[in-house]
Amino acid sequence: MRATSKPIARLDGALRAPGDKSCSHRALMFAGLAEGTSVIEGLLEGEDVKDTAKAMAACGAHVERLSLRRWKVTGVGAAGLKNPEGVLDMGNSGTGARLMMGLVAGQKLKATFDGDVSLRSRPMGRVLDPLSEMGAKNESNGGKLPLTLEGAPLTAIEYTPPHASAQVKSCVMLAGLGATGTTIVNEPRKTRDHTERMLRAFGVTVDVEEKDGGTRVSLEGGQKLVATNVDIPGDPSSATFLWAAGLLVQEGSVSVLNVMENPTRDGLVHAAKAMGADLEVTKTGESGGEVITRITSNPSSLSAKSPDMAIVPAMIDEFPLFGVLAAFADGDTLVTGAEELRVKESDRITATVNMLKANGVHAEERPDGFLVKGCGRGGVPGGGVVNACHDHRIAMSALVMGCAAKAPVSVDDISAVATSYPDFFAHMQALGADIEQG
Numbered sequence: 001m002r003a004t005s006k007p008i009a010r011l012d013g014a015l016r017a018p019g020d021k022s023c024s025h026r027a028l029m030f031a032g033l034a035e036g037t038s039v040i041e042g043l044l045e046g047e048d049v050k051d052t053a054k055a056m057a058a059c060g061a062h063v064e065r066l067s068l069r070r071w072k073v074t075g076v077g078a079a080g081l082k083n084p085e086g087v088l089d090m091g092n093s094g095t096g097a098r099l100m101m102g103l104v105a106g107q108k109l110k111a112t113f114d115g116d117v118s119l120r121s122r123p124m125g126r127v128l129d130p131l132s133e134m135g136a137k138n139e140s141n142g143g144k145l146p147l148t149l150e151g152a153p154l155t156a157i158e159y160t161p162p163h164a165s166a167q168v169k170s171c172v173m174l175a176g177l178g179a180t181g182t183t184i185v186n187e188p189r190k191t192r193d194h195t196e197r198m199l200r201a202f203g204v205t206v207d208v209e210e211k212d213g214g215t216r217v218s219l220e221g222g223q224k225l226v227a228t229n230v231d232i233p234g235d236p237s238s239a240t241f242l243w244a245a246g247l248l249v250q251e252g253s254v255s256v257l258n259v260m261e262n263p264t265r266d267g268l269v270h271a272a273k274a275m276g277a278d279l280e281v282t283k284t285g286e287s288g289g290e291v292i293t294r295i296t297s298n299p300s301s302l303s304a305k306s307p308d309m310a311i312v313p314a315m316i317d318e319f320p321l322f323g324v325l326a327a328f329a330d331g332d333t334l335v336t337g338a339e340e341l342r343v344k345e346s347d348r349i350t351a352t353v354n355m356l357k358a359n360g361v362h363a364e365e366r367p368d369g370f371l372v373k374g375c376g377r378g379g380v381p382g383g384g385v386v387n388a389c390h391d392h393r394i395a396m397s398a399l400v401m402g403c404a405a406k407a408p409v410s411v412d413d414i415s416a417v418a419t420s421y422p423d424f425f426a427h428m429q430a431l432g433a434d435i436e437q438g
């Protein structure tokens with residue numbers, strides 16, 4: 001289905017961010033690995049997370065939806081999971097696929113993984129390589145889905161992923177839980193640390209040493225997970241769409257509540273503030289080992305500011321939206337050190353540049369990023385149709401752009417939005433956006 005976002009003068013209101021996608025995947029997996037029953041509150045009921053719930057159920061965990069966003073998972077303990085009968089269809093989700101591969105290998109299971117056209121195009125060698133080094137076997141389609149993975153008695157490894165990737169780190173750690181010895185992952189640039197934090201909540205000892213912007217994470221194999229109740233904090237990546245729209249329109253004030261503040265996720269807040277964004281972040285509590293904040297944005301004139309490469313992992317999912325902010329800024333913005341964007345749900349360098357160009361903004365690709373020539377506040381022409389490329393973040397970024405462009409912005413296919421933010425349209429409408437679907 002198509003959607004068109006029309007220019008509007010003001011956005012106003014306060015909304016609760018949906019549950020964090022990364023934490024939701026992990027909560028379902030860890031609860032399924034644990035012995036006993038865990039209740040998960042605030043689970044993101046997006047398609048990606050529902051696919052993980054189905055995969056865990058197929059591996060023998062008891063997964064039940066109690067009520068809206070409240071799920072119960074009864075694990076059968078480390079030795080109790082079984083080989084799934086059918087294919088594990090991980091849909092559009094790189095996180096679901098790669099973390100489940102670590103879990104399957106570590107539990108010595110055999111499973112076939114598949115996904116949608118976007119996921120089938122994404123590289124799985126980055127997890128298959130360390131899993132093979134640990135002793136797992138696989139047959140894949142040239143390092144891509146569909147693939148069959150078979151666990152075996154695994155041996156712990158010390159691994160330095162060639163890419164900054166929380167999915168690779170988490171996959172190796174999940175496999176390490178079932179391996180003999182101490183599994184170590186060295187990260188030259190620290191990535192999101194939800195696996196480390198949440199495994200501890202499930203009773204696992206995880207050691208983390210931080211050094212020069214990187215980390216060394218280690219865990220001993222054979223540790224048992226203990227069931228625990230989990231409160232999923234709000235997703236800082238989903239929240240960005242709401243507060244960014246509040247910055248770009250002419251009037252109003254937008255507050256997003258219950259937003260997780262984690263230094264491995266808040267890159268766009270810093271990048272936007274460096275551009276002069278009127279953003280206020282207030283601590284309002286703590287939940288599940290994470291700080292919870294309210295983020296309030298007010299209409300702002302932005303000045304171009306190219307982000308430092310060191311901030312890239314902390315805003316890795318926010319570059320399509322960052323491209324939109326750069327389009328409304330005065331001056332040129334250059335993104336570098338972000339070549340990982342090429343292997344997300346779409347090639348997000350190409351897709352972001354095309355999104356901007358289709359709407360009259362001068363943008364150019366770079367091998368590891370992109371250049372945007374800002375049009376200034378209120379200066380983005382709009383009027384284009386954006387190819388979402390099966391990518392939720394491209395679709396939502398384009399619709400945010402439409403709120404403040406001179407002419408409406410359309411997206412050819414909005415189906416991917418439901419993978420991470422099924423309430424996006426309801427939330428934008430509640431703030432006063434004029435987005436027509438169909």
Ligand SMILES: O=C(O)C1=C[C@@H](OP(=O)(O)O)[C@@H](O)[C@H](O)C1
Binds near residue numbers: 095
């Ligand atoms: O571990 C996670 O939950 C995620 C890690 C990141 O991917 P990479 O590990 O590929 O960078 C991110 O882009 C994705 O949205 C979620």
Ligand SMILES: C=C(OP(=O)(O)O)C(=O)O
Binds near residue numbers: 092345
């Ligand atoms: C990259 C993303 O997710 P995944 O890798 O899980 O598909 C994302 O949500 O932006």
